[in-house]
Every structure is written in structure tokens, then in C-alpha cells.
Amino acid sequence: MMHDVEVPFRVRYSETDAMGVAYHAHYLSWFELGRTEWIRVHFAPYREFEARGLLLPLTASSVRYVRAARYDDALIVRARLSAFGPLRLTFVYAVRRADDGVIIAEGETHHAWVDRAFRPRPLSKAWPEAYARLSALSEGGDTTRRRSRA
Amino acid sequence: MMHDVEVPFRVRYSETDAMGVAYHAHYLSWFELGRTEWIRVHFAPYREFEARGLLLPLTASSVRYVRAARYDDALIVRARLSAFGPLRLTFVYAVRRADDGVIIAEGETHHAWVDRAFRPRPLSKAWPEAYARLSALSEGGDTTRRRSRA
Amino acid sequence: MMHDVEVPFRVRYSETDAMGVAYHAHYLSWFELGRTEWIRVHFAPYREFEARGLLLPLTASSVRYVRAARYDDALIVRARLSAFGPLRLTFVYAVRRADDGVIIAEGETHHAWVDRAFRPRPLSKAWPEAYARLSALSEGGDTTRRRSRA
Amino acid sequence: MMHDVEVPFRVRYSETDAMGVAYHAHYLSWFELGRTEWIRVHFAPYREFEARGLLLPLTASSVRYVRAARYDDALIVRARLSAFGPLRLTFVYAVRRADDGVIIAEGETHHAWVDRAFRPRPLSKAWPEAYARLSALSEGGDTTRRRSRA
Numbered sequence: 001m002m003h004d005v006e007v008p009f010r011v012r013y014s015e016t017d018a019m020g021v022a023y024h025a026h027y028l029s030w031f032e033l034g035r036t037e038w039i040r041v042h043f044a045p046y047r048e049f050e051a052r053g054l055l056l057p058l059t060a061s062s063v064r065y066v067r068a069a070r071y072d073d074a075l076i077v078r079a080r081l082s083a084f085g086p087l088r089l090t091f092v093y094a095v096r097r098a099d100d101g102v103i104i105a106e107g108e109t110h111h112a113w114v115d116r117a118f119r120p121r122p123l124s125k126a127w128p129e130a131y132a133r134l135s136a137l138s139e140g141g142d143t144t145r146r147r148s149r150a
Numbered sequence: 151m152m153h154d155v156e157v158p159f160r161v162r163y164s165e166t167d168a169m170g171v172a173y174h175a176h177y178l179s180w181f182e183l184g185r186t187e188w189i190r191v192h193f194a195p196y197r198e199f200e201a202r203g204l205l206l207p208l209t210a211s212s213v214r215y216v217r218a219a220r221y222d223d224a225l226i227v228r229a230r231l232s233a234f235g236p237l238r239l240t241f242v243y244a245v246r247r248a249d250d251g252v253i254i255a256e257g258e259t260h261h262a263w264v265d266r267a268f269r270p271r272p273l274s275k276a277w278p279e280a281y282a283r284l285s286a287l288s289e290g291g292d293t294t295r296r297r298s299r300a
Numbered sequence: 301m302m303h304d305v306e307v308p309f310r311v312r313y314s315e316t317d318a319m320g321v322a323y324h325a326h327y328l329s330w331f332e333l334g335r336t337e338w339i340r341v342h343f344a345p346y347r348e349f350e351a352r353g354l355l356l357p358l359t360a361s362s363v364r365y366v367r368a369a370r371y372d373d374a375l376i377v378r379a380r381l382s383a384f385g386p387l388r389l390t391f392v393y394a395v396r397r398a399d400d401g402v403i404i405a406e407g408e409t410h411h412a413w414v415d416r417a418f419r420p421r422p423l424s425k426a427w428p429e430a431y432a433r434l435s436a437l438s439e440g441g442d443t444t445r446r447r448s449r450a
Numbered sequence: 451m452m453h454d455v456e457v458p459f460r461v462r463y464s465e466t467d468a469m470g471v472a473y474h475a476h477y478l479s480w481f482e483l484g485r486t487e488w489i490r491v492h493f494a495p496y497r498e499f500e501a502r503g504l505l506l507p508l509t510a511s512s513v514r515y516v517r518a519a520r521y522d523d524a525l526i527v528r529a530r531l532s533a534f535g536p537l538r539l540t541f542v543y544a545v546r547r548a549d550d551g552v553i554i555a556e557g558e559t560h561h562a563w564v565d566r567a568f569r570p571r572p573l574s575k576a577w578p579e580a581y582a583r584l585s586a587l588s589e590g591g592d593t594t595r596r597r598s599r600a
Contacts, residue, residue, distance in 0.1 A: 010336075012329055012332065012333065012336075013332055013336070013346075013467060013468065013473075014332060014467065014473055014475060016467045016468035017463060017464065017466045017467065017468070018200070018463065018466035018467070018468070018470045018471075018520075018521050019200075019207060020468045020470075021207070021268075021468075023463075023464055024178060024207070024208045024211060025178040025179050025464060026175065028174060028175040028178070028314075029312055029313075032312065032313055032314060036310075036312075036372065045372055046313075046371075046372070047370075047371055047372050050168070050169075050371075055169050057169060057171070057215065057218065058174045058213075058215050059215055060212070060213065060215060061174060061211075061212065061213050061215075062210070062211065062212040062213075063208075063210065063211050063212075064209070064210045065207065065208050065209055065210060065211075068207065068268050070347075070468075071346075071347055071350075071468050072336065072345055072346070118171075118218055160486075162479055162483065162486075163317060163318065163323075163479075163482055163496075164317065164323055164325060164478075164482060166317045166318035167313060167314065167316045167317065167318070168313065168316035168317070168318070168321075168370075168371050170320075171318075173313075178464075179462055179463075179464035182462065182463055182464060186460075186462075186463070186522065195522055196463075196521075196522070197520075197521055197522050200521075220318075220497075221318050221496075221497055221500075222486065222495055222496070222497050318500070319500075319505050319507060321507070324478060324507070324508045324511060325475040325476065325478040325479055326475065328474060328475040328478070329475055350468070350469075355469050357469060357471070357515065357518065358474045358513075358515050359514070359515055360512070360513065360514045360515060361474060361511075361512065361513050361515075362510070362511065362512040362513075363508075363510065363511050363512075364509070364510045365507065365508050365509055365510060365511075368507065368568050418471075418518055
């Protein structure tokens with residue numbers, strides 16, 4: 001939990017749909033707000049990865065929509081790295097309302113490091129310092145699992 | 151398979167991102183293209199449901215991204231109703247390239263019928279004819295399972 | 301100038317396109333960030349207008365794209381009410397980079413007050429207090445025109 | 451008028467907003483549907499330009515919103531090249547309803563040819579065949595101006 005990053009934001013009008021609530025696809029870009037800040041806070045801006053020719057596309061995503069969110073609702077997305085390896089990593093997310101903490105949605109995104117041609121490119125080889133740093137965080141951060149092993 | 155609906159479309163420039171490929175959140179709106187046509191073909195335009203105060207928001211979604219799609223790629227989304235009850239239903243989807251049939255993505259969306267205030271509203275009560283029709287399709291369409299029972 | 305409102309934000313990855321820059325349509329939703337805060341700061345959250353059945357759709361928009369913006373760029377949108385009447389109003393906007401102040405884009409949006417059926421609905425009749433307040437701001441804020449009259 | 455290109459499409463649910471109508475920013479991506487087909491029909495797919503390192507970003511856009519469009523409305527966007535030079539060009543658009551021809555919106559987009567670094571790159575030098583072809587279309591298509599000269 002120590003390594004969670006939280007980002008506050010408001011639902012934009014452009015994100016609503018004819019049901020009067022936030023359209024479901026935008027939750028994935030809210031997750032990205034959290035992921036972007038997680039990477040920035042813990043190592044470096046994600047665009048420095050892309051500047052080195054390293055992309056981090058999604059291989060899978062899932063979202064559980066718990067309650068509707070409306071225009072101008074003040075929300076908070078919390079992101080956390082939950083699995084990490086040389087080639088693949090997973091982030092988990094929770095979105096909740098800022099005022100009462102009610103959960104709006106939860107989900108996860110799975111990613112793989114690739115080069116500009118979308119060929120697999122292990123972070124451990126492409127940017128060893130980044131790999132070492134994130135790897136250390138990953139181990140230190142997964143306190144739940146470490147405890148359960150003891 | 152008989153009840154699958156397929157919709158051809160092209161990747162819009164507005165759907166690409168700085169990786170040069172279609173941004174992952176838009177896959178959910180491509181799924182919606184398939185879902186919209188599935189409902190239209192098999193019963194009535196979805197907006198007739200909303201005109202009766204019946205909304206069908208997502209309760210969950212998942213996407214598996216298999217290969218990247220690029221601007222102007224000609225794709226086909228195939229949608230199919232895979233689970234159906236008075237209150238909940240599930241659609242499954244596959245997106246493939248039109249020219250060579252290569253799979254781009256697969257996924258599913260889970261839905262619940264609600265009223266304008268987002269309270270659960272069983273379709274069986276709110277619009278019995280729609281429920282009867284979709285229910286019949288749901289049973290008849292699952293030909294794979296029927297065969298495996300024989 | 302006194303009544304300008306500024307909102308800082310970062311370019312989201314979801315807002316980029318295959319040129320590697322922010323897609324042009326999203327500038328209109330950035331303008332909306334500014335407009336939303338302008339209304340909130342000067343009178344009340346926009347959603348209180350909608351709660352009274354008053355909508356403020358666009359009748360026209362224009363954008364001048366000066367320089368490209370990239371993923372994660374820290375930008376600031378400045379919004380200002382530039383014309384105001386019982387039925388119509390206009391906002392003008394400028395988007396610039398936070399670090400060096402370079403202008404990214406400028407533009408304006410024209411709006412009309414309508415009811416839920418999109419029939420014209422003068423604010424002066426529908427919500428006189430809001431009309432009086434915004435009208436006063438409009439006069440006080442248009443310092444350029446006042447000076448040219450002298 | 452001879453060189454106009456029309457593209458039919460339906461309003462996606464993802465394009466609606468909490469007013470129950472299509473969100474104004476998406477009109478720019480509808481214009482792009484028309485522009486994409488115009489270029490394809492009259493010379494070559496736009497992505498062949500990008501494959502040669504030629505990008506065509508917007509320098510300005512304007513939209514006049516005439517009537518609201520709703521989810522699933524069948525619309526047609528008509529695109530036409532209205533001004534053309536070595537470095538700059540302009541497209542004009544009209545969006546109307548397919549069933550009754552009612553105008554939904556009109557607008558225009560202004561563009562400049564640039565290279566991957568967003569430096570000006572005249573089409574006449576970068577791809578002379580494309581310039582010659584589009585230039586010929588531009589002259590032949592501008593029937594209004596030719597008539598007024600007579």
C-alpha cells in the first residue's frame with residue numbers, strides 16, 4: 001500500500017454520455033492518469049521511456065463498474081503496481097468519490113514492453129536502471145504477499 | 151454462431167495515439183458498434199429501450215489486446231449475446247482485420263437493466279416482449295452448448 | 301482581464317494521436333475545462349443550471365492551432381466570458397504551456413441557453429439571479445470596450 | 451460540387467453527452483471521416499502521405515452547430531477541398547441527416563503540410579505527383595470561382 005499513488009480529477013462533460021453518467025470507456029483513461037503519476041513518482045516520466053524507444057501497450061484490461069459517476073464529480077484514482085517482470089507488468093486501480101470515499105470502479109491493466117515496431121523488448125535489457133528501480137519497488141511494495149509467506 | 155452480428159469499420163485517426171496505433175479505450179466503443187447492431191438486428195434499436203426508460207449500463211468489461219491496429223485499418227467487430235437473464239446479460243466480442251482475418255482483440259461486457267435513476271429494472275417486467283424475444287434467441291443461439299449435451 | 305479563470309492540466313495519453321501530438325478535437329474539451337471553472341468561480345457549478353433544466357449547447361466553435369502539444373505537457377487554459385445576452389453568450393480561450401508561456405492554441409465557443417427539448421430559453425427568465433450576476437460580470441469585465449467609449 | 455465526397459455514418463453512443471446529444475468535439479472527427487475518404491478517392495490513402503513523412507495537421511477549425519444529433523442518428527458528412535496551395539489547404543464540410551437532409555452542422559478545417567518534426571514541408575517538393583493531382587482537382591472543382599470570372 002505504501003507505494004500507491006493517488007490522483008484527484010473531475011469528470012469532464014466530454015466524458016459523459018446520454019445516460020447522464022461517465023461513459024465506460026473513459027475509465028481506462030482515468031486508470032491511465034493514475035498509472036502516469038505512479039511511474040513519474042517512482043522513477044521517471046513515462047515519456048522518457050518512449051524517448052528511448054520503449055513503449056508499454058496494454059495486453060489486457062478489465063474494469064468493474066460499481067457505481068455511476070456524473071459530470072463534475074470529484075473523483076480520485078489510486079494506482080498500484082501489482083505484478084512485475086522483465087517483460088510484463090500489471091497495475092491495479094480503484095476509483096472513488098473524493099467526498100465520501102464511495103468506490104466507483106476497480107480494475108487492472110496488463111502491459112508488455114515493446115519497441116517501436118511492437119516487438120517484445122525486456123526492460124531489464126533496454127533500461128537496466130529502470131528495471132532495477134521498479135523491481136525493488138515491486139518487491140518492497142507487495143507487503144501483503146510477503147507477510148502471507150512468513 | 152448463427153446469431154452473431156458483424157460490423158465492418160475503419161480505425162479513425164481520432165482513435166489513434168502517440169504509439170501510432172489505436173488507443174486501447176476505443177476498443178470498448180468498437181464493441182459497442184457490434185452490440186448496437188446485434189440489438190437492432192435481433193429485436194429493435196437500442197434507443198427504443200431508452201425511450202421506455204430502460205438503460206443498459208456496463209457492470210464489467212474485459213479486453214484482451216492481441217495485435218495492434220493502425221489508422222485506417224479495415225476491421226470487423228463480431229458481437230454475440232453469451233448470457234441472458236431478467237436483469238443481466240453478457241456480450242462477447244472479437245475484432246479482426248477484414249483482409250486477412252487476423253484477430254486484433256477479444257473481450258466481453260456485462261450489463262444490467264436499470265431505470266433512469268439507475269435502480270435495477272428487470273427487462274422481463276419492463277418490456278416482456280423484448281425479454282421473450284431475446285430469451286428465445288439466447289437459448290436457440292447457444293448451438294455449441296446444445297451440441298455438446300447430445 | 302480581471303475575470304479570467306485559468307486551469308492547469310496535463311495532456312493525457314488518450315488525447316494524443318498518431319502524429320505524436322494532441323488530437324485537435326480535444327482542444328474543445330480543454331476549453332470546456334476553462335469554461336466549467338469560469339462558471340463555477342463566478343456563479344455556481346454548471347450542473348446547477350442543468351438541474352434547473354437549462355442547457356448551454358454550442359452554436360459555433362473555432363480554434364486556431366498555434367503549436368503542437370505533446371503527451372504529458374503541462375498546459376494552462378484561460379477562459380473568459382466575452383459576450384453576454386439573455387439568450388446567447390461567448391467564451392474566448394487561450395491555451396499555453398505552463399513552463400514557458402508559449403501559446404498552444406486560441407479559440408472561442410458560442411452558446412445559447414435552451415431547455416431539455418432544445419428550445420430557446422432566455423436565462424433572464426429561467427434564472428434571473430444567474431442572469432443578473434453574469435450580466436454584471438460581463439459589463440465590469442469588458443474593460444477594453446469601456447475604454448474605447450471614453 | 452463535382453468533387454465532393456460523402457460518407458454515411460451513425461452517431462455512436464460513445465459520442466453522446468449528458469445533454470443526450472452528440473458532444474460538439476466529435477464533429478471534428480466526423481469531418482475527418484469525410485476528409486479521409488476525400489483524399490482516398492481523389493489520390494491515395496492519407497496514410498501513404500504519413501508513410502512518406504508528410505503530416506497534415508490542422509492550423510484552424512471552425513464548426514457551426516445547426517441542430518442537435520442523437521445516438522444512432524444516421525448522418526452523412528460531405529467533404530470538399532476548398533482552397534489549395536503548395537503548403538496549405540482547406541476543406542469545407544456539411545453534416546446532414548440521411549433521412550430528411552436536414553443540416554446538422556457545417557464547418558471547415560485549415561491544414562499545413564509538415565514533416566515529422568512539424569517543420570513546414572511543401573507538398574509540391576515532397577511529393578510532386580500528389581501536388582499535381584490535387585492541384586488539378588482544386589482548379590477543376592472550384593466551379594464557383596470560375597463562373598464569377600466570366
